[in-house]
Structure formats: structure tokens, C-alpha cells
Amino acid sequence: MRIKQISIFLENKSGRLAKVTSVLGENSINIRALSIADTTDFGILRLIVNDPDKAFNALKEAGFTVTSTDVIAVEVPDRPGGLAGALTVLQEAGINIEYLYAFLQKATNAALVVFRVEQLDEAINALQNNGIRTLEEKEVYSL
Template structure:
């Protein structure tokens, strides 16, 4: 139920984001979701792609500082309060959410959200026990 996320450390300079996306595109890597957290000097680009192992190697071989992290992709009811319901499940279980971001594509009647939590395996168990759908890596990579 885990999804591999690629994180790229980027200097906050003109053209760096374009370089990453061009490098991935030229190598047949399709971006499924992304998030950027930045400061004045640098940023962290987080990506869900169709082939994370290949993307990791390509970016590393192209000189980027890159890492891979396990996250979970969760279906959230596409209605007011849908995200709050999932967040409350994790809160009641004492789970800290490090960050989250939404997918660019929706599932039938639901939004898709990527979560990074402290205790990933426990979070998966809590969400599954509540009936929350968690997508597998293969499901996400094929979206």
C-alpha cells in the first residue's frame, strides 16, 4: 500500500525546475502528482511518477540531489469535510502528518491525497480498518 515518492533538492535558481521536468520528460517519465516546498535559497520538489526507480536513477545520474520516500495515497471523499474525516482518523490514533498534497487526477467520486506520516505502517492499518481506501503503488503509477 506504499507509494514511492521522489524528492529532489533544488537550488532556488531560474531554470532548475524546468531542468528536472525536461530531464524526466526526455526519458519517458510521466509526473502524476507534485509539490514544491521552498525557502529563499532552496526548494524540495516532491514527485509521484509512473516509474519511480527509473526516475530516481535518471535524476541521480543527471547530477540532482535526489531521495526516495514511502508515502501513502488515500482516497478522500470529494465533499465538504472529506479530508477532515481522514485527518481525524489519524489524529485519534496519535499520528503526526509531516505533509500532504493532492493528486492532479481524481478517482471516481473521490479526491486522491498523498500523505507522509511518521508511522506509515500504523497509519495504513488505521485507515484500512476505518474502510478508507488506500491505493497501491501500481495503481498510482498507472493513473
């Protein structure tokens, strides 16, 4: 149920994001989801890719500062209020969300939300016990 997310520290300079995506493309790594958080001096690019270990190594070899973090991918209904159910479950379980980002699946009417939480196993259990589906690594990497 844990998904590996790759995080890359990027200086706010022209071409840095293009270089990351070029390195990934040259290594046949496909981006499944991404998020960028930035300040005036730097940004953090968070990626879900089809082969996180290969991406980590390729980006490291290209000189990027890269980390790998475990996150969870949760399926929620793609409708108004769909996300609220999962958030309520986590709130009631006392689980803090550090950040999240979402993307749509191609073949269903569901959205996928990537959560970074403090208590990963507790979050997975709470969600599953409340009928909210968390996705396996292979499912997410093969989207």
C-alpha cells in the first residue's frame, strides 16, 4: 500500500525542470503524477513515476538532490465532496496530512489522491476500515 514518491530539490533557474524531465525521458521513465512547491529561491518537485528506483538513480547520477518518500495513493469518487470522505476518516483517526496532490485515472470515474502523512500504516488501516481503497504500488506505477 505504500507508494514511493521521488522528490527533487530544484533551484529556481530556467531550464531546471526541463532537465529533470529530459533525464527521465532518456531513461524511459514515465511520470504518473507531479506536484511542485516553490519559494523565490528553490522548489521541490514531487513525482510518482513508473519506476521510482530507476528514476532516483538516474536523477542522482545527473547531479540532482533527490530523496525517496513513502506516500499512499487513495481512490476517491470524482464528484463534489469525494475527497471529503477520506479527509474526514483521517481527521477522526487523528492523522495529520503533511501534503497531498491529486490526479485523475484514465479509465474510471475516480480521482487518485497522493497523501503524505505522519502515521502511514495507521492512515492505511483507517482508510481501508472505512471502505476507502488504497492502491498498490503496481497499480499506480502502471497507470
